[in-house]
Amino acid sequence: MNEVKLFLGPQHPGMHGNYSVHMYVDGDKINKARPTPGFLHRGFEKLMERRHWMGNLALIPRICVPEPDINEMVYAMGVEALAGIEIPEKAHWIRMLVLELARIAVHVMGLGFIGGPTGMYTATYWAIAQRDLLLDLFEELTGARIYHMFIVPGGVRKDLPEGFSQKVLEKLDELEEKIPEFEELILKHPVIHARTKDNILLPEDVVWELGVTGIGMRTATGKKYDLRKVKPYARYDQVEFEVPVAEYSDALTRLNTKVKEIYQSIGIVRQVLAKMPAEGDVRVPVSSGNALRWTVPEGMVYSAVESNRGEYGYFIVSDGREMPYRIAVRGASYPQGLLGVEKYLKGYRIDDASLWMDSMGVCTPEIDR
Amino acid sequence: MNSTNNTLEQLKAALSPLDAYIAADRQIAMTVNPGETMRALTFLRNEGFAQLSILTCIDWIRDNDFELVYILMNWEKGIHCQLRTRINRENPVFDTATDIFPGARYYEREVHEFFGIEFKGNEDSYKPLFLERWDSIPPLRKDFDPQAYSDSKFPMRDRDKIFKSRTGGADNE
Numbered sequence: 355m356n357e358v359k360l361f362l363g364p365q366h367p368g369m370h371g372n373y374s375v376h377m378y379v380d381g382d383k384i385n386k387a388r389p390t391p392g393f394l395h396r397g398f399e400k401l402m403e404r405r406h407w408m409g410n411l412a413l414i415p416r417i418c419v420p421e422p423d424i425n426e427m428v429y430a431m432g433v434e435a436l437a438g439i440e441i442p443e444k445a446h447w448i449r450m451l452v453l454e455l456a457r458i459a460v461h462v463m464g465l466g467f468i469g470g471p472t473g474m475y476t477a478t479y480w481a482i483a484q485r486d487l488l489l490d491l492f493e494e495l496t497g498a499r500i501y502h503m504f505i506v507p508g509g510v511r512k513d514l515p516e517g518f519s520q521k522v523l524e525k526l527d528e529l530e531e532k533i534p535e536f537e538e539l540i541l542k543h544p545v546i547h548a549r550t551k552d553n554i555l556l557p558e559d560v561v562w563e564l565g566v567t568g569i570g571m572r573t574a575t576g577k578k579y580d581l582r583k584v585k586p587y588a589r590y591d592q593v594e595f596e597v598p599v600a601e602y603s604d605a606l607t608r609l610n611t612k613v614k615e616i617y618q619s620i621g622i623v624r625q626v627l628a629k630m631p632a633e634g635d636v637r638v639p640v641s642s643g644n645a646l647r648w649t650v651p652e653g654m655v656y657s658a659v660e661s662n663r664g665e666y667g668y669f670i671v672s673d674g675r676e677m678p679y680r681i682a683v684r685g686a687s688y689p690q691g692l693l694g695v696e697k698y699l700k701g702y703r704i705d706d707a708s709l710w711m712d713s714m715g716v717c718t719p720e721i722d723r
Numbered sequence: 724m725n726s727t728n729n730t731l732e733q734l735k736a737a738l739s740p741l742d743a744y745i746a747a748d749r750q751i752a753m754t755v756n757p758g759e760t761m762r763a764l765t766f767l768r769n770e771g772f773a774q775l776s777i778l779t780c781i782d783w784i785r786d787n788d789f790e791l792v793y794i795l796m797n798w799e800k801g802i803h804c805q806l807r808t809r810i811n812r813e814n815p816v817f818d819t820a821t822d823i824f825p826g827a828r829y830y831e832r833e834v835h836e837f838f839g840i841e842f843k844g845n846e847d848s849y850k851p852l853f854l855e856r857w858d859s860i861p862p863l864r865k866d867f868d869p870q871a872y873s874d875s876k877f878p879m880r881d882r883d884k885i886f887k888s889r890t891g892g893a894d895n896e
Contacts (some may be wrong), residue, residue: 392853565826584801682779692829
């Protein structure tokens, strides 16, 4: 048989942005795959070295498009660790509220977008509609739908608006009623079931070889490796939640885990709203000086949070001036998106390639940066 | 914090690093000699720091050094470790860590592309990854000036000239 070279992408093979894979196929079987990133390379790491600490806030949410809030959180956590400041109690709780609402939004979207590679767009439309209702909440809280720039070094920008908690609770009740419909439509759909069950496997040794984190790691190893539990930040040690795990990692298990995590996040948001202090400041200055131009003491720190795809981190270096000296971004899906595609996409069929990308949680803007 | 302290003492005793301290909550930072790096990485991996979170580099142009940073994660203890080493900026060659952490392969390729550091033993590290047809010095080095590069690649167009040719030379003012 002749081997043929085919291109997957560069336009949205799964969902999150432009990415291309060169596939060498024989019939419809992939013999060799080479990832070709770079379509979304915007040079953020260099740009950040040329902007003030505060000015970078406008850049960083754009590094991961579907879940931008984690960028603000790791950046703020890193700067606070370097500056050695303690932020107000209430700010921690508002941050958790934002992060968990974002996690719900991105999981709902990820759940629906399985319709892309499997050819059932109803799921996608339903998911986008639900996500939009959550984005309405963000719009009210932060003024923006996607890129919020709300979590800033030193706390959060503003306190919650009046009556906001009530709206969040109503929206969550509504969402909770909808999720069984999603399960019915997506997880029990015969075609999606057939395509995802026992397909796109992720064995435990591959997890350690590549450095995969997040749902992939937890379903493959069966351990509760979630940074919110293992290395709690904000006030995650004061809320109760379960980390869903599994003994076996195929595409269907990972989809199921997403649903379980949505329920856990809804639970966390409810606890956050109940336990949040009613009064108090939400922001402190990082250091003296102009609100937009301040310095950060010398040092190097790595800060990490649990994103919907796994460990997401920034390595921040300050030389004591008004701009960062160097910031390196650890995209959560970097390992599976590059080395994973090269080593483990082979052997699958062409039509499973985009399912592979989606199910492994590959998010290209954070790989290219 | 206690377990971080214990781990720090244990690593200090085993690796005798040049410098070791607690960088943040549950985070250890260590500096070792370049020659000791692979031994330290192997030791750390066997001690539970089984995941390479990221390999990156810092350009200390005033010291004429590149600093390589390996960030490892111990999921059992919930501790991150920054392992750092400095190599000479004039001769940026280092050994590959892919034998210890296979996941380092693309990180090394990225560091090569953005800093120009060669990793001996990683046959892929010379290939371009994110930048297509890059024709200048590696862009994350501190002596690379993005403004000058951008100005030379995408020169400003003479707005008046374009405007006048389109409107038949009539002066707008």
